[in-house]
Amino acid sequence: MILPAVIGLSMFGGAVHGALHRNSFIFGPALGRLPTREREVALTFDDGPNPNATPRILDTLRDLGVKATFFILGRHAELWPKLVLRVAKEGHQLGNHGYFHRKLHLKSPFYVKRDLTLGKRAIERAAGTSPQFFRAPHGFRSPWVTAIAAAMGQRTIGWSLGVWDSDRPGVDYIAARTIDGTRPGSIVLLHDGDGYNADGDRTQTAAALPRIIAGLRDRGYEFVTLPGK
Numbered sequence: 660m661i662l663p664a665v666i667g668l669s670m671f672g673g674a675v676h677g678a679l680h681r682n683s684f685i686f687g688p689a690l691g692r693l694p695t696r697e698r699e700v701a702l703t704f705d706d707g708p709n710p711n712a713t714p715r716i717l718d719t720l721r722d723l724g725v726k727a728t729f730f731i732l733g734r735h736a737e738l739w740p741k742l743v744l745r746v747a748k749e750g751h752q753l754g755n756h757g758y759f760h761r762k763l764h765l766k767s768p769f770y771v772k773r774d775l776t777l778g779k780r781a782i783e784r785a786a787g788t789s790p791q792f793f794r795a796p797h798g799f800r801s802p803w804v805t806a807i808a809a810a811m812g813q814r815t816i817g818w819s820l821g822v823w824d825s826d827r828p829g830v831d832y833i834a835a836r837t838i839d840g841t842r843p844g845s846i847v848l849l850h851d852g853d854g855y856n857a858d859g860d861r862t863q864t865a866a867a868l869p870r871i872i873a874g875l876r877d878r879g880y881e882f883v884t885l886p887g888k
């Protein structure tokens with residue numbers, strides 16, 4: 660009776676790891692890095708739009724000629740639809756980050772489908788176009804999260820480098836950690852919004868962005884967007 664118990668335990672362990680690891684293949688593929696060995700990097704911004712940070716970030720991206728991907732929270736898209744429209748109009752990629760920003764790994768298929776549908780709908784109403792990508796809040800998934808996103812035409816994306824800019828550690832730290840941590844093919848996770856506070860302060864990220872772009876270009880990096888399906 661010991662062996663089945665061990666197998667059961669290790670399967671449970673595998674399932675927990677699969678749910679909690681943002682790039683895990685156990686619960687369906689999530690793109691955790693770009694398929695390249697070149698010095699290419701993709702910038703992604705989660706939890707926006709946000710009235711203080713998103714316009715500054717868009718200004719910087721436009722002025723420096725960089726395209727990025729925005730994983731938009733449906734709740735915030737409804738508050739600031741014009742910012743979502745601006746993201747789309749300026750040629751950035753749209754990603755669905757769900758509506759409520761709850762961790763999805765223990766939620767039912769019904770809950771997940773509703774959360775993703777509401778998020779998608781809010782983005783479509785604001786931008787007039789559909790999100791092509793999905794990122795789970797905190798990267799937490801379950802066996803059905805990626806399948807539900809795929810059925811909506813959204814590729815699930817993880818990340819290679821979490822900067823923890825949401826802890827607001829200071830502009831110097833955010834810039835240095837991003838520049839030092841980037842490798843060829845990195846997908847960098849930054850935040851233009853706060854998943855738990857619609858007016859959350861993301862001005863440190865906005866202030867760090869010009870230095871991040873200049874610093875990575877100095878190291879020979881080119882900015883690219885995410886590959887589709």
Ligand SMILES: [Zn+2]
Nearest residue numbers: 705706796854
């Ligand atoms: Zn988030």
